[in-house]
Amino acid sequence: MLLRRDNFRQFIFLSKSAVCLLLLALFLPERGAGQGTDKPDSSIVDELSSKADVAMLSNVDSGFFYAKKLLDLGEQQEFDYAKARGYEKLGWTHWVEGNYADGLKNALDAIRIFEQYGPSEGLVSAFLSAGRNLFEQRSYTMALTYYQRSEVLAQELVLEKPLIEAYRDLGGISISLGDYEKGLDYCTRGLAIANRLGLRSSIPIFYSHIALIHFNQGDVEQSVDYNWRAILEGRLTGNRRIVALGFERLANIDLQQGLYDEAIRKGKETLEMGQELGSSLIAMRAYMVLSRGYEGKRDYEKSLTNYKLYIEISDSTYNADKESIIASIEAVYDLESKQGEIELLETERALNEQESKAKNYYIILSLVAIGLLIALTFALFRASRFQNEHNSELQAKNAEIAAQAKKLGEMNATKSKIFSIIGHDLRNSVANLKQLLDLLNSRKITLKELKEVAPEAKQSVDASFDVLDNLLHWGLTQMNGIRTSIAPALLQPILAEITSHFKLFVERKNISLTFQSPGNLMVLGDAPQLTVVLRNLVGNAIKFTKTGGAIVVQAKDMGDRVRICVKDNGVGISEDKLKLLFKHETHYSESGTNDEKGTGLGLLLCYEFVENMGSHLQVETAVGKGTTFFFDMKKA
Template identity: 25%
Template structure:
């Protein structure tokens, strides 16, 4: 039986090329040539293929060596590189059955580098590799120590894959040692983790290793029970190599049970896969199982042939544990052929290897073979010694403690079977209660209908309440909007009453005086400049009122185009120049020509006019108003600076507030609507700009606003 190890793959094999034989040749059912001729031909064929396998084998290891050296030559190379450590671990593992001393050296290096790099995954893999080395040498205590250390680290970093690898190998080491109680406990712990993480590959491997424990106790029926579970898991995995490993082990079980046809079918199924994928270690095992099947049939020539194929592969491996069964099988074959001296050589060699690696099962089997050999030689004293040793080892392996541990699991599986039978019985009993269930269902349906009607009524009521809530919210919103409209109306009438009615009434009174002859023409002409200013004020106020009213009622509609800031400023300077001249105020623009912006021309025009008008309004006689611009990354910054009376910080904070209603007389008692700056703010922001003010009392004021630059894409759009 071959225990699964899990590390870089589902098996512990290295890959080499092996010739694939036809099943008919393997079983010897259609050959008509004399046996010795057939045997020589097959041996020659396998020898040719074996040389190819060695080349392929070495090539794979050389490839890993090359990758390691390539990594070492890289610029900035460090032994703490996790990729380099992973390569070392893989290289070490590839040496396991070929150069075990290199496995030891490289694994120690990887462990040291992993510790210095604080790379726990690499350290865990290195410890598992070291465990393999000591396991193959039969140093159970050292191997168990390494696997336990690896398991502890894997648990600390919560790496389930490494945890399962270490747990499986630790349990396997207890099995090699003959401590089946701890082995079973370890496998069950691993199985629990695999099931929790839904790792079906490890479920397959661990379950198969549990089956191996039963096989070692010759409880073949229970072993087959677990192998069938493994086959079911493998069907879902769809991994041919995993299935082939199971077939090989089942072939060995069936051979031990005497079901040789089943044994031959399973082992041939495994061989075809191992040969296809060049899996040397498992292929050597499968050949050995096939030799065992022929040995059971007492077809010694064919048994020896397949044992020889396995032996040939073992020459390229250093797998002492697997070689023991092979050598003992060859010893039994030569014993059956009557070649006792050759048989003894193989049996002694197997016995010595078993002793070297402390493998009790191997020593037990070899002791039995040596007993038979010495009995045939009539060396009864030596035969008795070997028989006593065989009996002692058998008692040790099958001690009550181990059997009890396995019986627990057997009881568990029997419980599962009984549980299934109880379920079937319960289903039969439930069938007799279906009438009661049907009656209960009718009552339940009535209850559901009533509940549905109640729920439906509640839902309707809930919908009505929601509809009422929405209508109430709508009414509240309409009420709020109506209040805003009333406020707008009140403000509009207030402005018309105070700022428009006064100048219009004065103009009307003056005309009536002139009409009635109460003033002369010369006197009337003297009032013309004042009348002109009043009309300009009325016009300006009306323009602001209309723009503000449209914004309040319908919202500002912005239609951006390419506009010339310098032209807009010039037009407004011309428009307001007479008002400025009246107060001897200089209007100066330093905006360069072709200062093109992207915005609504009318709205920008209103902003510029309001800001210049305000500057004139609050600048004393003989003052100056300057309009300048500055180009930024994506916008123009326009500044309108005056030498006026300025304003305090409180006024600056409220000046743009729509609800502030700040109306201040100018230096010449000019009137205002209180709308200009709030309207400017809204229009500037509609054109994706910003507006702000900087001012000091008696030092003057500067209003700034920004407007996006006209890029080429805007110009094309216009």
């Protein structure tokens, strides 16, 4: 018997209502089970953060204690804000300890969580922590990027206290880059805000920066005055790290003036404070002061003992940083592999839930539709439609899983090849340095002989540092820890930095390195990334140019554009090897004219950074005649 239209509509309505009630009955218990867990009050997190800030400056272990309490709170309560604060405080505490590689990793973890929730004071602090840890690893261009991001965000959010910290760190890095005028300007602005707000904790640091500026400018009297100001304010605010650094700088001034006993006294005070703080950096500087002080007093045995301790800490810090950087990048790959497995399990769970819901849906419809032919027809139609949708969704999920598996395979292959190259190249340099230190330790080499081989050892260490620096830049691009900021950039300071960096390299190969650029030429680009590009291109040119050759770096004004070229008259590149450049899967590398080694990362970084700045890296070459790398940038 056929149902009338009104009865049919009533039946459809009742069927849908029954299904909705069933689904509510199935889902409400699950939702209710998760509603009993409340997020902790953010004031508790802020209180623990404040305690960590105070504790880390006087006792590193106490700083770690509060930072880990924040992480535990975040894990137990599934509270991202607490976890982000915990990683941020770990980044700062590792910085105080002198473990800059782990400090950078924790700061980047904090940045990733904070950025999910938009601009905040915590994100400003995490930017500063990343910059501070990069600065201590001498990655000045990368550090400057994070400091500038913290300054912009602090101004945007009108956060005066974080802005003071940004000015403090921008002042410090300006000093390291030799821009004393800009450094003094940042310190003056920061001091004005700190005095107005009565925030005395930052004042000793600004005094310390100003003391270093006067020292570098040759004004010893003003440097001594500001160092004592920094020590006094540091004692008043409990910043023992600044007090220790103040004594170390005063000790170096005493050494210059021949006051060796006074320098040794201050060096011992510095060492004692560094050991109490658990800071390997301060202890290392104190040992160098003591070594030079005893050398001035002609007590060569004590001088050598303290110098060995300085070298031991310096060497262990270098190796620890190298291993931590590689470990942090390897951890990214492990994390991505585990994430892929989790996504596969989540997909399988979602499919099982859909199948379970479908069965319940069919049961309800079957019970309601018994004896009704039209209801049975409707149920079959709905089942067929649902099955088609289910199959389509399943096919899409399978395709997504296959793509993820392929991507993970490619990343694992890339990881294995890069770590194999880096392990081989860095091992040789560190082994040579270890052999030299063993000879010095066993007194099989004199100080005179050490001075003769020191330039060659320094060149080897500088080359290894460039490898690590490229690895750090590459790792940050893979962790999304680096962004491109397009702004007007003056070429002359960048070219001057490149000249200073490669001075020893070109002298040893007797290569002519010249720069052709108008003094006031500016481009639109990211200055730190442009520096990395030019450093790697010039380094490659030196590597493949024979002794007595020539390298020219040109910046040509082409109207609305500037063409930047790095040209050499070296060995050139064959056509088959040219095809391998700029490919992630090959990481092509070849030994230089003096058997210099490489990793293949340099040109990849150049290619990616040039693309990030809106240009394209091109190459012209001829075997036996030389190679030219060039790219165009918009003129500012």
